[in-house]
Amino acid sequence: xxxxxxxxxxxxxxxxxxxxxxxxxxxxxxxxxxxxxxxxxxxxxxxxxxxxxxxxxxxxxxxxxxxxxxxxxxxxxxxxxxxxxxxxxxxxxxxxxxxxxxxxxxxxxxxxxxxxxxxxxxxxxxxxxxxxxxxxxxxxxxxxxxxxxxxxxxxxx
Amino acid sequence: xxxxxxxxxxxxxxxxxxxxxxxxxxxxxxxxxxxxxxxxxxxxxxxxxxxxxxxxxxxxxxxxxxxxxxxxxxxxxxxxxxxxxxxxxxxxxxxxxxxxxxxxxxxxxxxxxxxxxxxxxxxxxxxxxxxxxxxxxxxxxxxxxxxxxxxxxxxxxxxxxxxxxxxxxxxxxxxxxxxxxxxxxxxxxxxxxxxxxxxxxxxxxxxxxxxxxxxxxxxxxxxxxxxxxxxxxxxxxxxxxxxxxxxxxxxxxxxxxxxxxxxxxxxxxxxxxxxxxxxxxxxxxxxxxxxxxxxxxxxxxxxxxxxxxxxxxxxxxxxxxxxxxxxxxxxxxxxxxxxxxxxxxxxxxxxxxxxxxxxxxxxxxxxxxxxxxxxxxxxxxxxxxxxxxxxxxxxxxxxxxxxxxxxxxxx
Ligand SMILES: Cc1cc2nc3c(=O)[nH]c(=O)nc-3n(C[C@H](O)[C@H](O)[C@H](O)COP(=O)(O)O)c2cc1C
Ligand code: SF4
Ligand code: FES
Numbered sequence: 001x002x003x004x005x006x007x008x009x010x011x012x013x014x015x016x017x018x019x020x021x022x023x024x025x026x027x028x029x030x031x032x033x034x035x036x037x038x039x040x041x042x043x044x045x046x047x048x049x050x051x052x053x054x055x056x057x058x059x060x061x062x063x064x065x066x067x068x069x070x071x072x073x074x075x076x077x078x079x080x081x082x083x084x085x086x087x088x089x090x091x092x093x094x095x096x097x098x099x100x101x102x103x104x105x106x107x108x109x110x111x112x113x114x115x116x117x118x119x120x121x122x123x124x125x126x127x128x129x130x131x132x133x134x135x136x137x138x139x140x141x142x143x144x145x146x147x148x149x150x151x152x153x154x155x156x157x
Numbered sequence: 158x159x160x161x162x163x164x165x166x167x168x169x170x171x172x173x174x175x176x177x178x179x180x181x182x183x184x185x186x187x188x189x190x191x192x193x194x195x196x197x198x199x200x201x202x203x204x205x206x207x208x209x210x211x212x213x214x215x216x217x218x219x220x221x222x223x224x225x226x227x228x229x230x231x232x233x234x235x236x237x238x239x240x241x242x243x244x245x246x247x248x249x250x251x252x253x254x255x256x257x258x259x260x261x262x263x264x265x266x267x268x269x270x271x272x273x274x275x276x277x278x279x280x281x282x283x284x285x286x287x288x289x290x291x292x293x294x295x296x297x298x299x300x301x302x303x304x305x306x307x308x309x310x311x312x313x314x315x316x317x318x319x320x321x322x323x324x325x326x327x328x329x330x331x332x333x334x335x336x337x338x339x340x341x342x343x344x345x346x347x348x349x350x351x352x353x354x355x356x357x358x359x360x361x362x363x364x365x366x367x368x369x370x371x372x373x374x375x376x377x378x379x380x381x382x383x384x385x386x387x388x389x390x391x392x393x394x395x396x397x398x399x400x401x402x403x404x405x406x407x408x409x410x411x412x413x414x415x416x417x418x419x420x421x422x423x424x425x426x427x428x429x430x431x432x433x434x435x436x437x438x439x440x441x442x443x444x445x446x447x448x449x450x451x452x453x454x455x456x457x458x459x460x461x462x463x464x465x466x467x468x469x470x471x472x473x474x475x476x477x478x479x480x481x482x483x484x485x486x487x488x489x490x491x492x493x494x495x496x497x498x499x500x501x502x503x504x505x506x507x508x509x510x511x512x513x514x515x516x517x518x519x520x521x522x523x524x525x526x527x528x529x530x531x532x533x534x535x536x537x538x539x540x541x542x543x544x545x546x547x548x549x550x551x552x553x554x555x556x557x558x559x560x561x562x563x564x565x566x567x568x
Contacts, residue, residue, distance in 0.1 A: 018283075078246070120476070
């Protein structure tokens with residue numbers, strides 16, 4: 001949803017802040033909030049830039065720097081951690097040649113760790129954008145990345 | 158053998174959550190219709206008499222909360238559903254929202270009417286994308302049907318709903334922090350009192366309940382308080398969803414009467430320990446929960462009986478560890494979780510969390526004996542519990558104290 005849609009759907013009241021920030025971030029192909037976004041939100045909600053900035057910095061789902069088209073969130077909470085025999089985060093780092101909170105050179109993937117994603121019965125778990133992937137191991141993850149990559153290639157053709 | 162008994166989950170799998178018509182066919186919204194023809198105070202009495210206690214973790218009487226909110230002065234009042242589910246090992250609210258979003262709307266409608274609320278909010282964690290979609294659809298359809306909005310079922314009662322998203326903070330599940338977040342601020346806790354019933358959202362009287370708690374309300378209205386109270390234990394009536402994960406053959410969610418034993422949950426419901434190993438430890442209630450050993454296997458799972466054993470029921474999360482698993486690693490992981498989620502507003506928690514992990518680090522580097530480390534952890538977490546501003550800083554003492562009680566020599 002872009003700014004025009006936000007104006008149509010959300011009243012300019014401060015309690016809409018988080019919802020609006022989500023909408024703007026989702027609308028950005030690089031999954032982040034720009035300085036312009038923050039300024040615009042501050043003006044729209046009749047508040048200060050610093051209070052918007054403070055909110056964005058507090059919540060881990062928001063990013064102030066460009067991320068990949070696909071944001072990977074790997075659950076790092078106790079249960080997933082316990083049953084994760086393949087050290088998934090390390091394995092993803094190796095597969096994508098990036099570290100935590102970094103983005104691949106082709107701007108396709110960013111890697112983040114997350115707390116419990118509420119699918120502990122199917123641990124270990126990760127999300128890529130809106131989708132949950134369960135009962136993971138490193139080879140499954142390799143396949144998931146591969147299919148996303150080939151999908152993206154086909155789109156470009 | 159004890160069987161499942163479903164209240165919160167009673168309509169799961171029986172209708173398509175994207176079709177309100179389906180839900181109406183199986184009796185949906187009957188309870189709301191019934192409730193709106195009863196005096197609000199009578200509804201509150203029923204909920205008090207049912208003995209229902211909050212399923213979000215703290216176990217406070219739901220009816221009393223309604224009563225206090227109802228008695229608070231104010232024209233504007235709010236009802237809020239706490240759908241921020243983030244306690245490790247807990248996934249019951251997600252199941253309800255994804256598969257039976259309407260029971261939640263029903264429970265909220267009835268509660269809102271009972272306290273004469275003017276608006277309803279669902280505060281849901283941002284990562285629960287599927288639940289969010291299901292709730293949006295359910296709200297839209299309920300609106301079109303006239304089940305929410307103006308003059309609901311010709312009762313003269315109006316109620317609008319809004320969905321508010323969280324954005325990745327466990328602490329925002331704490332009810333006062335949730336209010337801050339919902340108001341569009343950073344998730345810094347408020348000081349208690351005042352409680353939400355008195356001064357909540359925007360300073361107005363507010364009822365905050367968990368998803369599972371709301372899901373019990375239509376049932377209580379339909380079947381009556383006496384029937385509800387006849388289930389479970391005297392102290393903890395009704396049913397509870399237990400979410401079992403870890404080293405069991407069939408991890409998942411199981412709803413049954415309060416008072417079921419851990420043994421029954423593990424061996425009858427969840428198929429027993431995986432790979433035919435022996436049971437070693439369970440963590441009850443999530444990260445802000447307690448470790449227990451086999452001596453608790455036959456204790457009834459209810460608020461008071463677990464408390465007598467130094468354990469908590471919490472959200473109903475049960476994480477199972479089989480023989481061979483490391484309590485030390487698990488504890489480390491729990492402490493990492495808390496450190497990550499501490500908001501840093503107050504000193505004891507901001508400094509204390511890294512301090513706890515430093516103790517763990519010293520054990521890993523062979524600078525500290527394990528038993529000595531456990532005593533240090535206990536000492537430190539006790540300070541934190543006494544001096545932290547909000548319940549998060551008061552949480553590490555729970556797992557640590559229980560380790561000392563049940564696993565002193567195995568840490
Ligand atoms: C750090 C922390 C996180 C919490 N997270 C949740 C949560 O995700 N969902 C929830 O219902 N209650 C959570 N609670 C408990 C709430 O503060 C509150 O007790 C609950 O919403 C009340 O609803 P109930 O009476 O229906 O249980 C949390 C508490 C703390 C201290
Ligand atoms: S106890 Fe921890 S989470 Fe709570 S206010 Fe203090 S620093 Fe923040
Ligand atoms: S601990 Fe990973 S999904 Fe719950």
